[in-house]
Amino acid sequence: MTDTTVRAALSRDRILQTAVALADREGIGGLTMRGLAAELGVEAMSLYHHVANKEALLDGLADAVAAEMQDAVAALEATGDWKHDLRGRILTAREVMLRHPWAPGVFESRTSFGPHIVRYTDALVGLMRSGGMSHDLVHHAMHALGSRAFGFTQELFDPAGSADEDASPELLMQMAAEAPNLVEMLAHIAHDDPGSTLGWCDDQSEFEFGLDLLLDGLERRAERERLA
Amino acid sequence: MTDTTVRAALSRDRILQTAVALADREGIGGLTMRGLAAELGVEAMSLYHHVANKEALLDGLADAVAAEMQDAVAALEATGDWKHDLRGRILTAREVMLRHPWAPGVFESRTSFGPHIVRYTDALVGLMRSGGMSHDLVHHAMHALGSRAFGFTQELFDPAGSADEDASPELLMQMAAEAPNLVEMLAHIAHDDPGSTLGWCDDQSEFEFGLDLLLDGLERRAERERLA
DNA sequence: ACCTGAACACCGTTCAAGT
DNA sequence: ACCTGAACACCGTTCAAGT
Numbered sequence: 001m002t003d004t005t006v007r008a009a010l011s012r013d014r015i016l017q018t019a020v021a022l023a024d025r026e027g028i029g030g031l032t033m034r035g036l037a038a039e040l041g042v043e044a045m046s047l048y049h050h051v052a053n054k055e056a057l058l059d060g061l062a063d064a065v066a067a068e069m070q071d072a073v074a075a076l077e078a079t080g081d082w083k084h085d086l087r088g089r090i091l092t093a094r095e096v097m098l099r100h101p102w103a104p105g106v107f108e109s110r111t112s113f114g115p116h117i118v119r120y121t122d123a124l125v126g127l128m129r130s131g132g133m134s135h136d137l138v139h140h141a142m143h144a145l146g147s148r149a150f151g152f153t154q155e156l157f158d159p160a161g162s163a164d165e166d167a168s169p170e171l172l173m174q175m176a177a178e179a180p181n182l183v184e185m186l187a188h189i190a191h192d193d194p195g196s197t198l199g200w201c202d203d204q205s206e207f208e209f210g211l212d213l214l215l216d217g218l219e220r221r222a223e224r225e226r227l228a
Numbered sequence: 229m230t231d232t233t234v235r236a237a238l239s240r241d242r243i244l245q246t247a248v249a250l251a252d253r254e255g256i257g258g259l260t261m262r263g264l265a266a267e268l269g270v271e272a273m274s275l276y277h278h279v280a281n282k283e284a285l286l287d288g289l290a291d292a293v294a295a296e297m298q299d300a301v302a303a304l305e306a307t308g309d310w311k312h313d314l315r316g317r318i319l320t321a322r323e324v325m326l327r328h329p330w331a332p333g334v335f336e337s338r339t340s341f342g343p344h345i346v347r348y349t350d351a352l353v354g355l356m357r358s359g360g361m362s363h364d365l366v367h368h369a370m371h372a373l374g375s376r377a378f379g380f381t382q383e384l385f386d387p388a389g390s391a392d393e394d395a396s397p398e399l400l401m402q403m404a405a406e407a408p409n410l411v412e413m414l415a416h417i418a419h420d421d422p423g424s425t426l427g428w429c430d431d432q433s434e435f436e437f438g439l440d441l442l443l444d445g446l447e448r449r450a451e452r453e454r455l456a
Numbered sequence: 457a458c459c460t461g462a463a464c465a466c467c468g469t470t471c472a473a474g475t
Numbered sequence: 476a477c478c479t480g481a482a483c484a485c486c487g488t489t490c491a492a493g494t
Binding site: 107108110115118119121122123125126129135136138139140143144146147149150153154155156175178179180181182184185188189206209210213214216217218220221 | 335336338343346347349350351353354357363364366367368371372374375377378381382383384403406407408409410412413416417434437438441442444445446448449
């Protein structure tokens with residue numbers, strides 16, 4: 001009960017904070033109970049006094065990221081235009097996600113909500129409700145947005161992992177026979193923007209394209225609902 | 229070189245086929261190299277003569293599912309309406325995915341394309357091109373669709389895992405204070421459709437809602453492009 | 457060429473024991 | 476109450492040896 005407690009006292013918060021830093025540094029594969037404990041200067045089993053098991057640790061990690069999103073989003077001011085405000089919140093959430101490349105995978109593997117995730121989600125629902133959308137439409141909207149509501153889309157076949165060899169002309173030749181449309185499209189894209197070497201395309205602009213497609217569609221349904 | 233070879237001769241195909249059946253039966257967590265080998269009546273290390281490692285096995289699994297999708301999709305006849313045909317292909321792909329609940333997770337963790345995945349994707353691109361969309365727009369469309377092009381969306385916080393306890397009134401009460409909009413929405417949904425007990429909502433209709441939102445939006449952009 | 461068995465270097469987690 | 480160390484039951488994978 002005094003301020004002179006040992007500086008390194010273990011706590012759930014300190015564990016989560018260290019786990020986030022470790023995952024940022026080494027990727028989610030580098031986050032093991034043993035490794036996390038070592039990082040904290042403690043034995044692996046000590047963690048189990050503050051966290052039920054690894055699943056619970058990951059739940060905590062996801063919620064820690066959601067807390068960061070809440071902080072970032074709090075700085076935004078509301079304009080009263082739900083679509084504009086929603087777009088801003090989601091793109092801000094994305095900035096947080098980009099700081100934690102492992103977070104999308106963890107979010108997708110979660111099965112329960114932490115308090116910060118709940119509050120972030122609640123705010124999105126409130127924003128759409130304030131725009132006059134029905135509960136039903138908002139519900140559809142949340143499902144349609146899916147992970148985009150949290151600022152990410154899990155890229156299918158992310159070329160980042162194997163882009164180096166995949167771009168080889170031999171493989172493109174081999175593909176050309178079986179996938180003429182795909183090859184033609186990729187050639188066209190490469191021609192248009194030869195500078196996009198971090199993957200085949202600009203993730204950010206693709207994210208915004210998909211997001212705007214959905215937001216525009218939702219706005220249309222909302223208007224249709226209002227006139228009914 | 230004779231037909232009287234031992235019936236149980238190991239081969240890449242037989243390994244993949246058994247792996248799919250095993251994953252269907254026990255989930256992806258039940259698919260281990262050791263377990264798969266046992267299922268084949270063979271030692272674990274024998275698998276490594278036909279498959280480089282587990283990553284390669286999973287690559288093969290994803291492509292096996294894509295092959296099934298190709299088969300299912302081949303039965304569809306083209307109407308010439310790209311949007312209608314694309315919708316049909318994707319919903320057919322979804323039927324295959326629903327037979328393999330582990331497949332979405334495997335698809336999302338892949339980093340390289342198998343031949344069947346490539347051909348399935350190529351057909352989608354061809355369909356949109358036939359509708360007059362530019363390479364650029366088709367490229368955006370593929371990104372916007374993302375995993376939906378393969379008939380699935382990875383549900384965030386799938387309540388299937390913990391729905392039993394999560395629906396408890398105490399927890400809803402506790403949530404009500406911090407998440408009024410969310411609670412109100414969920415209450416409204418439950419009121420509208422008290423029968424939807426497999427999760428909070430009907431995945432199929434939510435999938436189609438999101439898909440149609442995107443397809444409608446793409447159609448609009450395609451028309452805009454045509455007039456430009 | 458194909459398959460085997462033992463072994464290695466990891467995991468998450470249980471348990472009895474320490475302070 | 477909190478932390479430890481050894482141990483258990485798993486993984487994927489390497490390696491030398493069998494046929």
